[in-house]
Amino acid sequence: MLRKLITTVAILSVFAAFTILGALALFTDTASVPSNTFSTGTVDIATAPTSALVTFSSMAPGDTTTQSLVASNAGTLALRYAISGSATNADAKGLKDQLVLTIKTIDVTTPGTPCDNFDGTQLYTGDVDSTAGKLVGDNTTGAQAGDRALSASASETLCFRVELPTGTGNAFQNATTTATFTFDAEQTANN
Numbered sequence: 545m546l547r548k549l550i551t552t553v554a555i556l557s558v559f560a561a562f563t564i565l566g567a568l569a570l571f572t573d574t575a576s577v578p579s580n581t582f583s584t585g586t587v588d589i590a591t592a593p594t595s596a597l598v599t600f601s602s603m604a605p606g607d608t609t610t611q612s613l614v615a616s617n618a619g620t621l622a623l624r625y626a627i628s629g630s631a632t633n634a635d636a637k638g639l640k641d642q643l644v645l646t647i648k649t650i651d652v653t654t655p656g657t658p659c660d661n662f663d664g665t666q667l668y669t670g671d672v673d674s675t676a677g678k679l680v681g682d683n684t685t686g687a688q689a690g691d692r693a694l695s696a697s698a699s700e701t702l703c704f705r706v707e708l709p710t711g712t713g714n715a716f717q718n719a720t721t722t723a724t725f726t727f728d729a730e731q732t733a734n735n
């Protein structure tokens with residue numbers, strides 16, 4: 545029994561020795577693949593001006609004001625955007641639903657002087673806040689009719705005209721309303 549155990553230990557020792565010697569005898573090599581870097585893009589929309597795009601004090605029926613706005617993609621990803629509007633009356637006269645806002649793309653005739661011809665494609669006409677707040681496109685996620693597309697670093701000029709229509713009655717004298725236009729942008733990739 546003891547002899548058999550000694551024999552077994554001896555055989556195992558020989559195997560262990562061969563294993564160690566075998567490992568030491570192998571050539572080995574490794575190749576690493578570094579620099580697998582990932583970064584994310586940005587969705588960033590900017591407007592110029594950033595405030596007080598269209599204003600008009602002491603309007604009379606028939607008055608209009610037309611101003612240009614530049615919407616820019618300041619991010620690194622292509623985006624689509626929608627414009628919505630909200631407005632607050634400073635009194636009970638309801639001027640926000642009497643004014644007529646019309647939004648068009650840049651002039652076709654002389655785009656170098658934007659918005660004086662006001663003959664671009666009409667994107668919207670109606671109340672400054674519209675019924676559901678949606679003016680151009682739809683800020684719901686995904687592509688909807690009217691959404692505007694801007695590739696990275698691109699920009700476009702839009703023309704905003706606000707009119708107090710002729711025929712506006714005396715009930716609207718000395719009325720004030722203030723509107724806010726909101727530009728919502730989202731990625732177009734995978735969306």
Ligand SMILES: [Ca+2]
Pocket residue numbers: 651653654655656657658659660661662
């Ligand atoms: Ca023009």
Ligand SMILES: [Ca+2]
Pocket residue numbers: 624626681682683684685686687688691
């Ligand atoms: Ca949308």
